[in-house]
Amino acid sequence: MVVEALLGNKTRLILTLGDITEQDTVAVVNAANSTLMGGGGVDGAIHRKGGPQILEECKKIREKDWPDGLPAGNAVITTGGRLKAKFVIHAVGPRWGGGKKDEARLLRKTYLSCLEIATSHRLGSLSFPSISTGAFSYPIALASREALSTVKEFIETRKDHALKEVRFVLFTESDLRVYEHALEQVLAS
Ligand code: AR6
Numbered sequence: 001m002v003v004e005a006l007l008g009n010k011t012r013l014i015l016t017l018g019d020i021t022e023q024d025t026v027a028v029v030n031a032a033n034s035t036l037m038g039g040g041g042v043d044g045a046i047h048r049k050g051g052p053q054i055l056e057e058c059k060k061i062r063e064k065d066w067p068d069g070l071p072a073g074n075a076v077i078t079t080g081g082r083l084k085a086k087f088v089i090h091a092v093g094p095r096w097g098g099g100k101k102d103e104a105r106l107l108r109k110t111y112l113s114c115l116e117i118a119t120s121h122r123l124g125s126l127s128f129p130s131i132s133t134g135a136f137s138y139p140i141a142l143a144s145r146e147a148l149s150t151v152k153e154f155i156e157t158r159k160d161h162a163l164k165e166v167r168f169v170l171f172t173e174s175d176l177r178v179y180e181h182a183l184e185q186v187l188a189s
Contacts (some may be wrong), residue, residue: 003180005187007155007166013148015168015179021049025125025167027087028053029114030082033067034092036062036076041134046088054088073109083135087123089114091124093132096139104146107132111150120164125165130175142174146181152186 003015020028020042024047031042036058038047047054057078062069075091091114094106118126128147132138151166158168170176 004178005183007136007152011155011161011163012165013151013155014165015171015176015183016169017171017176018168019045019171020127020129020169021045021083022171023127023167024084025091025165026123027077027118027125028083028085028122028127029129029131030074030090031091031129031131032037032070032092033134034071036066036070039135042129046083050083050088053081054078058090059167072108073113075110075113075117076177083129086160088119089117089126091131093136094138096132096137101140103132103138104142105145107138107146108150109145112154115151115154115158115161115163119158119161124162125164125167126163127167127169129169129171130179131177133165137165140178141182144179145186147183148179149187149189157186 007013014117030046061076070092070093072092075089077087077089078088091110093110094103103131133140133143
């Protein structure tokens with residue numbers, strides 16, 4: 001099932017069930033960690049399907065710009081390798097630490113960092129996974145609201161982006177339902 005809303009009169013916001021590695025948007029977002037060296041979940045799937053070129057570029061970015069690792073809230077862009085997507089935006093979300101460790105601000109910053117990269121690269125379409133709600137344990141009911149409201153606000157206030165479509169790709173039916181509910185609330189607020 002696909003749920004859709006129009007933001008700022010020109011950008012389709014889509015919620016869909018699926019696998020981030022199969023998306024045909026210009027870029028897909030990776031739920032990475034600070035090392036940028038791969039891992040499980042979305043990260044493992046993207047590197048497995050995208051091939052070694054992605055890791056090669058991540059290593060160069062680490063050496064050149066982030067020798068101590070990419071801090072939570074930030075994102076970098078590489079090739080999509082063998083993926084359908086031309087680019088991967090590697091984003092580091094916050095680990096859930098009970099809600100008193102600035103997680104909400106950091107999660108919003110993570111989505112904003114991706115949207116800034118999409119804007120500076122003139123990307124027309126972008127797919128997000130549900131950042132931080134797997135291995136990083138951020139409660140999905142809270143994360144979905146931060147994710148969707150951040151995207152909505154960015155699309156509606158920024159005039160310089162080229163995004164015609166922003167897709168959230170949820171891995172399970174229950175995650176999709178949580179995002180649908182959050183979208184209703186965010187659109188109504
Ligand atoms: N497509 C879409 N969503 C997926 C996929 C997929 N192929 N696989 C899992 N999900 P996670 P995080 C969902 O753990 O919480 C890694 O080890 C999953 O069900 O991938 O940000 C990294 O290296 C969940 O809802 O990312 C980091 O160390 C969501 O994607 C750490 O995990 C995010 O789960 C990052 O943790």
